[in-house]
Amino acid sequence: MRSSGQQLGELTKLIEAGIILPVMDQVFPLSEINEAMSYIESGRAKG
Incomplete structure (x- = not known):
């Protein structure tokens, strides 16, 4: 996985x-x- 604003936005939605x-x-x-x-x-460590 590469750093991507779009991917981070999608992950944020899933977490929220x-x-x-x-x-x-x-x-x-x-x-x-x-x-x-x-x-x-x-x-x-986990997480």
């Missing part, structure tokens, strides 16, 4: 309609960016 549900298993504050990157690199 509840057809696509984003998944985030954790949220890190910006002050914990190193911990967040380690979590991503561990392969456990």
Whole structure:
């Protein structure tokens, strides 16, 4: 998938309609960016 304003617009519509549900298993504050990157690199992150 390449960056495209039209595609992003379509995705936005699907998310707003509840057809696509984003998944985030954790949220890190910006002050914990190193911990967040380690979590991503561990392969456990979803979303």
